[in-house]
Amino acid sequence: MEILELIGAITTLTGSLILLVASIGLLRMPDVYNRLQVGTKATTLGTILSLLGIILIMPGWWGKLVLLIFFVMMTSPVSSHVLARASYFIKIPFTDKTVVDKLKVSAKARKVEYEKK
Amino acid sequence: MxxxxxxxxxxxxxxxxxxxxxxxxxxxxxxxxxxxxxxxxCKRCELFQDMNFTPKGIFYTIWFLGVFMVELIKSNLDVTKRVLNPALPIKPGIVEVKTKLKSKFARMLLANSITLTPGTLTVDVVDDSFFIHWIDVKDEDIKSASKEIVEKFEKYLEVIYG
The missing domain is CATH 1.20.5 (Single alpha-helices involved in coiled-coils or other helix-helix interfaces)
Structure with a gap:
């Protein structure tokens, strides 16, 4: 029992360290798209690890926590995709380091943009 | 039904x-x-219509989840390395990739998986092209980018959703 609690505490700690890296990344990255990249990936694994640690500490709550993990895994990529798409179409500028933008030169994508207006 | x-x-x-x-x-x-x-x-929805419930399909679903978790952990290590590096080694850009998947649900799963794997974020989906923001562009060509990003998930989803 105590060993389980210890493993749970370590897992939760790892999760919060990953969340810390995510917040440092939010400060350091130059534009909104790169920030979304860091935000999505690191927060997903950070949240999952924290919840897994709580499952190990409090085994009675596993059902709800598993549901939470599932929802985080399904919703966080969708929301960041929608945010990225919206910021692209209201023309938030890229950083200077950007090397290629295939969406701009693609005729297909432009057609879709016009149809919406 | x-x-x-x-x-x-x-x-x-x-x-x-x-x-x-x-x-x-x-x-x-x-x-x-x-x-x-x-x-x-669920009167009209056909979300799960093209799912294959054969033993092979179910086995591949579980295998796909495993691959997905490994990629998620790899992508976090990658992000951590980039964020903590003082030089901030990024080379971002939007590339186009093509998918062979027909089913809408499979495409949704593919887009989600791409977003959660190393350095890629789905920005837009038009028909069978995905436009992907890549934090470290290795190849601008459609074919080789597709091979790099899409293929590792596509082969499982193809079996599951036919």
Missing amino acids: KNFIITFLILMVVWVLLNNTFQPDILLVGAVIAVFLSLFM
């Missing part, structure tokens, strides 16, 4: 997990509500 059964099963599993019990009266209430909800919501 298939859609109805799957929706019912998902609702039932969520109900049981939320209640964390197998008492008959609670199960009965959940079953009644789940039947009504799935009848009500």
Whole structure:
């Protein structure tokens, strides 16, 4: 029992360290798209690890926590995709380091943009 | 019918997990509500229509989840390395990739998986092209980018969704 609690505490700690890296990344990255990249990936694994640690500490709550993990895994990529798409179409500028933008030169994508207006 | 059964099963599993019990009266209430909800919501939906429920399909679903978790951990190590490096080694750009998947649900899963794997974020989906923001562009060509980003998930999803 105590060993389980210890493993749970370590897992939760790892999760919060990953969340810390995510917040440092939010400060350091130059534009909104790169920030979304860091935000999505690191927060997903950070949240999952924290919840897994709580499952190990409090085994009675596993059902709800598993549901939470599932929802985080399904919703966080969708929301960041929608945010990225919206910021692209209201023309938030890229950083200077950007090397290629295939969406701009693609005729297909432009057609879709016009149809919406 | 298939859609109805799957929706019912998902609702039932969520109900049981939320209640964390197998008492008959609670199960009965959940079953009644789940039947009504799935009848009500699932008249026309064809979300799960092209799913293959053969043993091979189920095996590949589990294998896909495993691959996905490994990629998620790899992508976090990658992000950590980039964020903590003082030089901030990024080379971002938007590339186009093509997918062979036909089913809408499979494409949704593919887009989600791409977003959660190393350095890639789905920005837009037009028909069979995905436009992907790549934090470290290795190749601008459609074919080689598709090979790099899409292929590792596509081969599993192809078996699961036909």
